Amino acid sequence: MPKITFVSADGGRTTVEASGGDSVMQTALANGVGGIVAECGGSMMCATCHVYVDEDWTSAVGEASDDERGMLDFAASEVRPASRLSCQIAITDDLDGLVVHLPDAQI
Template sequence: MAKITYIEHSGTEHVVEVANGLTVMEGARDNNIPGIEADCGGACACSTCHVYVDDAWVSKVPAKEAMEEDMLDFAYEPDAEKSRLTCQLKVTDALDGLIVRMPEKQI
């Protein structure tokens, strides 16, 4: 189980525990966190679960695969270093304390 902090664009923070094996997107969905729409349900076929990973975590999360890189091209104001799709971040104990920030909108 990992404690993850989701920060809305407005600055509102939501700290939730997410079970190992789920994705960061599923953690947001299951806890009704606003700002992560996940229109494709986690299939890496859209960019509506886009977040910016906190600076302290950029080097700690697993590397992006090609499909995620491609989908991030469609995200709102992607950041080459910090942008991630939460459907591609599998929760493990190593992500305990992860902080992600939502963009102004999802597209």
């Protein structure tokens, strides 16, 4: 199973195993990773699942869609080029080892 590492705003790292087909957001919630709120449950209507994809993984993960980028305008923390909504990142075997950084705040 692919492993995903979440790096909190204070630098703490949590590595968990993900189920293929789940999103990064679902993986965080299923494993009790703090820092992801996901108010809308993955419908791309809240921006409280904001993450920064690690620079080594941005090309593998890909870019946000225009709709996702529009919702990121409502994110509580600074939006950067590597910003993504974690509910929109589907986990595949190609993302084994993925590292995402959590913002200071989601609300």
